[in-house]
Amino acid sequence: DGGITQSPKYLFRKEGQNVTLSCEQNLNHDAMYWYRQDPGQGLRLIYYSQIVNDFQKGDIAEGYSVSREKKESFPLTVTSAQKNPTAFYLCASSIRANYGYTFGSGTRLTVV
Amino acid sequence: QKEVEQNSGPLSVPEGAIASLNCTYSDRGSQSFFWYRQYSGKSPELIMFIYSNGDKEDGRFTAQLNKASQYVSLLIRDSQPSDSATYLCAVNQNQGGKLIFGQGTELSVKP
Numbered sequence: 001d002g003g004i005t006q007s008p009k010y011l012f013r014k015e016g017q018n019v020t021l022s023c024e025q026n027l028n029h030d031a032m033y034w035y036r037q038d039p040g041q042g043l044r045l046i047y048y049s050q051i052v053n054d055f056q057k058g059d060i061a062e063g064y065s066v067s068r069e070k071k072e073s074f075p076l077t078v079t080s081a082q083k084n085p086t087a088f089y090l091c092a093s094s095i096r097a098n099y100g101y102t103f104g105s106g107t108r109l110t111v112v
Numbered sequence: 113q114k115e116v117e118q119n120s121g122p123l124s125v126p127e128g129a130i131a132s133l134n135c136t137y138s139d140r141g142s143q144s145f146f147w148y149r150q151y152s153g154k155s156p157e158l159i160m161f162i163y164s165n166g167d168k169e170d171g172r173f174t175a176q177l178n179k180a181s182q183y184v185s186l187l188i189r190d191s192q193p194s195d196s197a198t199y200l201c202a203v204n205q206n207q208g209g210k211l212i213f214g215q216g217t218e219l220s221v222k223p
Contacts, residue, residue, distance in 0.1 A: 033210065042200070042215035043156075050209055058210075090155055097209035100146050101202075103155040 002027045006091050006104035012112050013078065013085060021076045021107045023091035032074035033092045033101065036060060043090065049074055050097050078109065086111050115139060116203050118214035126222050131188040133217050135201030138182070144204040145177055145184045146211065151197045160186060191221045 004025040013019045023032065031050045035043040045058030049068040063082025068074050074093075078085045088108050092101035117136050125131045133147075144163055148156035162168045162175040162184065174187040184203070188195055201214040 031209070043213045045210065048210055098144055098204040098211070100144075100158050100161050101156075101211060103157070106155045 004091060004093050004102050004104040006089075006107050008107060009105065011107055011109045013109060014112060016080045018077055018079050019109070021078065021089055021091075021109070023074045023076065023104060024072055025074075025093045025102075025104075026072060027093055027095075027102060028071070029093035029102070030071070030096045031094045031099075032068065033094075034058075034064075034066065034074070034076045035090045035092065037088045037090060046076065046089075085109055114214075115205075115212045116201055116214040118199075118201050118217045120215055121218040122220050123217055124220045124222060125191050127191060127193060129191050129221075131191045131195065131219055131221070133186040133188075133199050133201075133219065134183060135185065135203075135214055136183045137201075137203045137212075139203065139205060139212075140179075140182065142203045142205070144211075145175070146202040147173075147175060147184075147186045148200040148202060148213075149197045150200060150216065156200055188219075191219075193221050193223050195219060196221050 007022045033048040034046040044060050046064050047066040049055035065077045090106050091104040094101045115138050147160040149159050150156040160175040162177045168175045172189045176185045198216040198218045200216045202211040
């Protein structure tokens with residue numbers, strides 16, 4: 001079955017550490033997105049990519065980095081520069097820009 | 113003015129009633145409109161999309177679009193407790209290549 005897979009489901013980060021969240025899709029979608037969601041809040045866009053080897057900053061890119069070396073994969077690194085990284089991170093893909101998104105199941109990141 | 117606005121709620125309706133969720137948007141060039149349902153602790157799932165003015169029905173759900181007034185709504189008929197969730201409105205950004213999400217409306221259906 002086609003889908004979008006995020007791993008891990010839960011992740012704990014120590015202060016000063018970089019961590020990488022995985023996002024893989026086998027839907028043959030061109031576009032991929034990373035969102036952050038804080039409790040009781042809406043979705044805030046971190047980065048997005050419409051084609052391989054190209055990506056754009058979203059509204060809250062500071063402290064995050066991404067790569068898009070393969071169509072199927074769009075990993076997100078939360079760097080030590082992100083001062084408040086505890087949140088629910090959602091990856092999404094769409095067949096192309098402006099089409100409906102399919103979301104992964106999310107990664108819940110906690111700083112310990 | 114936010115690009116996509118929704119009342120945060122909570123909207124409380126009794127079981128069996130019609131729940132009406134509203135969304136307004138600012139980009140007149142937007143062409144695609146989506147409703148997502150998000151259960152607590154879970155990821156959003158797409159339940160409706162609409163591209164043309166008027167109504168689109170799918171089971172108990174009806175999406176309504178009025179581009180002249182820049183609003184889109186979602187009606188849920190015969191509301192069930194299992195419909196209790198946060199509903200996110202999303203609108204395509206005409207020149208930006210991505211969807212803009214509202215803050216979401218929390219719906220509570222009381223038995």
